[in-house]
Amino acid sequence: MPHAVTFQQVSRHFGAVRAVDAVDLEIAPGEFFAMLGPSGSGKTTCLRLIAGFEQPTSGHIEIFGETAEGVPPYRRHVNTVFQDYALFPHLNVADNVAYGLMIKGVGRAERAREAEAALEMVKLPGYGGRKPGQLSGGQRQRVALARALVNKPKVLLLDEPLGALDLKLREQMQEELKALQRALGITFVFVTHDQGEALSMADRVAVFNEGRIMQTGTPHEIYRRPQTRFVADFVGSSNVLSPDLTARLGGPRQWASLRPEDIRLDTDGHHRGRVIAASFLGSATRITLEIDGETLSVLLPSGSAVPEPGEEVAFSWSPGDLHVMGDEA
Amino acid sequence: MRSDRQNRTPMGxxxxxxxxxxxxxLPLLLIFVYAFTTEDKSYQFPPPGLTLKWFAVTWNRPDVWDALTLSVKVASISTVVALVLGTLCAAAISQTRFFGREAISLLVILPxxxxxxxxxxxxxxxxNLAEIPFSFWTIVLxxxxxxxxxxxxxxxARFRRMSGSLIEASMDLGADGFQTFRHVILPNIGTALLAGGMLAFALSFDEVIVTTFTAGQQATLPIWMLEELVRPRQRPVTNVVAMVVVLVTFLPILAAYYLTRDGDQISGQGK
Known part of the structure; x- marks a missing residue:
């Protein structure tokens, strides 16, 4: 079976700007795939390349084994949930959801039935008669989802789908999206700048920076074994240790990453540092340690004793928590 | 926030x-009044008597009908041309980026x-240079x-309010360019086009200056009125025609106002 989406050395340049630069990518059928990166990292352009809104400057794209470059968006078996939802304001919810079916020439009764079924799937039964303007942000998002899914796409693209929702709604939608994807078995590709979202929802994550993929892997791999300084810092704000500091802390003279939550303060620790700042985060307290001019951040679980700024503390970590990334990470 | 002080307007x-x-x-009312006067050589105030006979006289004047037909034809065709070109131009300016976009936008508004x-x-x-003879089509142009x-x-203005991703969403859902225009773009800009079209029609219908330079021997309704004012006889006929012109141009502008008052300003009313 071919891959759901394949990129071979795909580039998309806008003038001198290399929005996407020689990207290789393979997304498996039925996978929940996240493209994670800061804004301007090329993740959205990659999504638009799959949707067909952009054409690659060079390289080759395949969707389920079929060449995609040169194929317009309306001939791809791919649907998109847009960041601003892009619901048609002049149509009611049912007609919005049924739009793709109407274009395909499906009869009115059949269309209405399928639209209602899709609305039920996103838990908005009976909302067909309303106009998009009468819905809340979360409801609009569900309608956008129903409008895409009713076409039974081979790949569903989601562009920052939860970005505009408040925290509580976002967490709820994360679970629902995940459940929906599992139930339908459709390949989901979603773009986000929120590492928590990517780690909690995706089967695999590609971390983007400056038009390139820095690392692809399962959330666990990305989080535990970052290959570059950028990934270590962007995903979970790990401590990135310079070769000097790594050597001083007993490792090889190479770049390394050490998770703030993996560091423990204990009196028999091998290493010593001075507390220069502490901030209360709710579920944890973040303290910043200074070791010979370099800083380390440490997350203390709530309930543990928090040292005062200026105090000298001893700290340690379990072997294996210090992840060595190499000479030029 | 409204305070009492702001609400109290000085009598002066x-x-x-x-x-x-x-x-x-008031001058508009005067035009209407003279359409009913019994005296036809000079505009005497107050009118010596009132009559409806000028409506019948106007109805039977072939030159009025010629001018009216010409004006309606010119205004209709100019409006159709404007609708097609104006929409295409607005789409290009608001939906794409290209070299000289701002300059073209300015050049379009310049006239x-x-x-x-x-x-x-x-x-x-x-x-003259191109040796194009003056005709109906030069007026339309x-x-x-x-x-x-x-x-x-x-x-x-409407295109700018319309989210750009609507067009992409339509294409994403399988609609080609034509289907997207019919099912998404047209319903969203329809009232703006209707309003623009009505204004264009009203502008064309009462235009004098450009017409005097681009018409040959033909007279549109406003030109006919201008010529008629010089004639000493049957002057109230002009007033009857004037009433018709006021109605024909005022109604579309009023309709355009109501169609677009939710958010859009109507541009070009002042011409």
Whole structure:
């Protein structure tokens, strides 16, 4: 079976700007795939390349084994949930959801039935008669989802789908999206700048920076074994240790990453540092340690004793928590 | 926030405002009154008597009908031309980025900012240079220059309000360019086009200056009225026609106002 989406050395340049630069990518059928990166990292352009809104400057794209470059968006078996939802304001919810079916020439009764079924799937039964303007942000998002899914796409693209929702709604939608994807078995590709979202929802994550993929892997791999300084810092704000500091802390003279939550303060620790700042985060307290001019951040679980700024503390970590990334990470 | 002080308008200002409005609109009433006068050589006030006979006289004058037909035809075709070109131009300016986009946007609006007499003279010399004989089509061409602007301004305002991803969403859901235009773009800019079209029609219908330079022997309704004023006989006929012109141009502008008052400004009313 071919891959759901394949990129071979795909580039998309806008003038001198290399929005996407020689990207290789393979997304498996039925996978929940996240493209994670800061804004301007090329993740959205990659999504638009799959949707067909952009054409690659060079390289080759395949969707389920079929060449995609040169194929317009309306001939791809791919649907998109847009960041601003892009619901048609002049149509009611049912007609919005049924739009793709109407274009395909499906009869009115059949269309209405399928639209209602899709609305039920996103838990908005009976909302067909309303106009998009009468819905809340979360409801609009569900309608956008129903409008895409009713076409039974081979790949569903989601562009920052939860970005505009408040925290509580976002967490709820994360679970629902995940459940929906599992139930339908459709390949989901979603773009986000929120590492928590990517780690909690995706089967695999590609971390983007400056038009390139820095690392692809399962959330666990990305989080535990970052290959570059950028990934270590962007995903979970790990401590990135310079070769000097790594050597001083007993490792090889190479770049390394050490998770703030993996560091423990204990009196028999091998290493010593001075507390220069502490901030209360709710579920944890973040303290910043200074070791010979370099800083380390440490997350203390709530309930543990928090040292005062200026105090000298001893700290340690379990072997294996210090992840060595190499000479030029 | 509204305070009592702001609500209390000084009496002097009220009178001044009323006087200003009266100054603007009383002459219009006078035109209507003279349409019913029994005296046909000079505009005598107050009218010596009232009659409806001028309506019958006007109805039976073939030159009025000729002028009216010509004006309606010119205005209709100019409006159609303006709708097509104005919409295309607005779509290009608001949906794409290309070199010289701002310059083109300015050039399109220019005809309405230029005095009509400049547009008229330049078109006339251009027609002469190209050896195009004056005809119905030269009038249409002259009118289209400013009608396009009105449609363009209304359409571009609506395009800007329309989220760009709507078009992408439509394509994403399987619609090609034509289907997207029919099912998404047209319903979203429809009222703006209707409003722009009505304004364009009204502008063309009462245009004098550009027309005098681009028409040959033909007279549109406003030109006919101008010529008629010089004649000493049957003057009230002109007033009857004037009433018709007021109604024909005022109603579309009123309709355009109501169609677009939710958010869009109607551009080009001032011409």
């Amino acid at each position: 200002l009220k009178i001044a405002a009323a006087a200003g409005l009266a100054f603007l609109h 309405i900012a230029l005095p009509g007499i400049i547009t008229g003279i330049s078109l006339r010399s251009a027609f 002259g009118h289209a220059t400013f009608c396009v602007v009105v449609v363009y301004n209304n359409a571009v």
